[in-house]
Amino acid sequence: MGQTTRVDLALSPPPGILHLAEPVLMTLADLDEVAAIEHEAYPFPWSRGNFVDSLGSGYTGLCLREIQGRLLAYSMLMPVIDEVHLLNLCVARADQRQGLGAALLAASIAAARASGFATMLLEVRPSNLPAIALYQRYGFSVIGRRKNYYPAPDGRREDALVMRLNDLTGIKPETLHVVA
Numbered sequence: 001m002g003q004t005t006r007v008d009l010a011l012s013p014p015p016g017i018l019h020l021a022e023p024v025l026m027t028l029a030d031l032d033e034v035a036a037i038e039h040e041a042y043p044f045p046w047s048r049g050n051f052v053d054s055l056g057s058g059y060t061g062l063c064l065r066e067i068q069g070r071l072l073a074y075s076m077l078m079p080v081i082d083e084v085h086l087l088n089l090c091v092a093r094a095d096q097r098q099g100l101g102a103a104l105l106a107a108s109i110a111a112a113r114a115s116g117f118a119t120m121l122l123e124v125r126p127s128n129l130p131a132i133a134l135y136q137r138y139g140f141s142v143i144g145r146r147k148n149y150y151p152a153p154d155g156r157r158e159d160a161l162v163m164r165l166n167d168l169t170g171i172k173p174e175t176l177h178v179v180a
């Protein structure tokens with residue numbers, strides 16, 4: 001992971017997820033679709049430029065597509081010394097609650113683990129209960145809180161929970177959901 005290291009994305013798709021392609025590295029060519037999903041999924045989305053900057057900085061983006069090609073979900077991982085920060089994990093609105101978030105989180109963890117990272121960190125809004133439930137299911141625990149970290153409606157701010165997964169080796173792809 002990083003500017004020069006190619007990550008090993010090998011991930012055995014769990015039984016039943018036969019219509020998914022293997023996750024692949026995000027490139028600039030993906031960004032029209034990524035930005036469209038991002039703007040539909042988040043009240044305060046990243047701009048296209050945020051993705052351009054992330055890729056330009058050597059961060060690792062992963063894209064999960066249908067075999068037929070349609071983009072379903074993506075993540076963005078930033079290596080910081082010996083930790084990986086999960087900056088973004090997003091499933092297209094219409095495709096949520098089918099196990100794709102879990103599948104992409106597992107693929108992101110697998111990519112980080114394959115690159116030798118032992119821990120993963122992320123920030124999440126305390127109001128984002130679906131995401132918190134997903135992260136907790138994968139063994140992340142809350143290690144801190146950043147006050148007024150996120151923009152919120154009506155000019156207000158929302159805190160961020162900082163969550164960490166300490167042992168990336170503990171994730172087993174066979175625990176993933178099955179997409180019918």
Ligand SMILES: CC(C)(COP(=O)(O)OP(=O)(O)OC[C@H]1O[C@@H](n2cnc3c(N)ncnc32)[C@H](O)[C@@H]1OP(=O)(O)O)[C@@H](O)C(=O)NCCC(=O)NCCS
Pocket residue numbers: 041042088089090091092095096097098099100101102103123124125128129130131133134135137177
């Ligand atoms: C958070 C997100 C990635 C989850 O993806 P998903 O594909 O819908 O989630 P999955 O179907 O893989 O669900 C896996 C687990 O996540 C949790 N979960 C997902 N959606 C949930 C919901 N609406 N309510 C409660 N728990 C939920 C559950 O623990 C679920 O396991 P279960 O089905 O056994 O209860 C997705 O809702 C999303 O993209 N949201 C918008 C972007 C976002 O907020 N990203 C996180 C930023 S920190």
